[in-house]
Amino acid sequence: MSSQLYPEHAYKDWRDPSLASAAEIVPLIMDLIGPKSVVDVGCGLGMWSSVFLKNGIERLQGIDNITVPGESLLIPRENFMAHDLSKPLQLDAQFDLVVSLEVAEHIPESSASTFVDTLTSLGPVVMFSAAVPLQRGHGHINEQWPEYWAKLFAARGYRPVDCVRKRIWTNERVEPYYTQNMVVYVKSDRLADYPKLAADVLPEGELPLSLIHPYYYLLRSDFANSSIKWHGKVAMHYVQAVLRRVGLGGR
Numbered sequence: 001m002s003s004q005l006y007p008e009h010a011y012k013d014w015r016d017p018s019l020a021s022a023a024e025i026v027p028l029i030m031d032l033i034g035p036k037s038v039v040d041v042g043c044g045l046g047m048w049s050s051v052f053l054k055n056g057i058e059r060l061q062g063i064d065n066i067t068v069p070g071e072s073l074l075i076p077r078e079n080f081m082a083h084d085l086s087k088p089l090q091l092d093a094q095f096d097l098v099v100s101l102e103v104a105e106h107i108p109e110s111s112a113s114t115f116v117d118t119l120t121s122l123g124p125v126v127m128f129s130a131a132v133p134l135q136r137g138h139g140h141i142n143e144q145w146p147e148y149w150a151k152l153f154a155a156r157g158y159r160p161v162d163c164v165r166k167r168i169w170t171n172e173r174v175e176p177y178y179t180q181n182m183v184v185y186v187k188s189d190r191l192a193d194y195p196k197l198a199a200d201v202l203p204e205g206e207l208p209l210s211l212i213h214p215y216y217y218l219l220r221s222d223f224a225n226s227s228i229k230w231h232g233k234v235a236m237h238y239v240q241a242v243l244r245r246v247g248l249g250g251r
Contacts, residue, residue, distance in 0.1 A: 035096035042103030046075035
């Protein structure tokens with residue numbers, strides 16, 4: 001992971017969309033899993049971390065690249081540590097919940113296994129999302145389908161639990177990449193500790209985990225890309241209008 005992975009403005013561009021998404025999802029996670037401690041691996045400015053703190057987390061650690069602008073952090077500086085996430089990381093601590101959202105696609109494929117080792121070394125439950133092929137974004141060098149990551153987690157004894165996506169699929173306040181990609185992985189021998197997840201544990205080998213949100217389907221379609229040229233928020237507003245017309249517009 002390059003020390004120059006993101007320009008400073010990129011972190012600020014992600015701040016408000018991430019905060020809005022976290023405000024919708026974190027209360028769900030608190031109810032389903034009930035963590036008291038969280039480590040956020042690839043935390044950026046601490047958007048998700050700050051929302052977890054507001055929802056009663058007692059112990060929090062954010063971890064990300066050294067280029068994160070410290071003066072813009074949304075969490076106390078003592079809760080942040082810099083680390084190259086493509087390198088092994090061992091902390092003398094365990095957490096109830098490990099969070100890593102839209103980070104793994106920035107890790108070279110040669111380090112993907114090391115990255116999953118880091119996540120699973122930190123706690124029994126991992127809240128995970130990563131960009132799928134053709135999702136595209138700044139610094140995306142390893143876009144993979146969820147099954148790719150599921151195999152890496154399975155090799156370490158973690159089972160996929162699809163407990164978030166169905167609860168947020170039509171929620172316009174959540175960014176589509178979180179809606180589409182978020183899967184919770186739980187250590188197999190700890191599943192019984194989370195009874196609210198029982199109905200969403202996927203049987204071993206069950207497929208698919210890969211889903212494409214209507215936003216991305218329309219954005220990548222010939223109609224959206226060839227007939228009219230849109231960018232940024234204009235594209236998002238168009239797609240949301242289409243989703244509302246077909247009954248997928250959320251609240």
